[in-house]
């Protein structure tokens with residue numbers, strides 16, 4: 789039983805950091821879409837990058 793729990797824990801701790809496939813702004817899947825790379829992240833467009841930056845700025849102000 790204990791071994792089983794450990795096994796489950798290990799599965800959950802599996803590193804999820806593979807390739808970023810979703811736009812951080814609109815959460816769209818970025819595949820063959822135009823990729824816009826900024827600050828270590830991919831966005832589907834410049835617009836989404838701007839939206840994401842604006843959003844984080846607004847959150848900072850709070």
Ligand SMILES: [Zn+2]
Nearest residue numbers: 811814832836
């Ligand atoms: Zn997007």
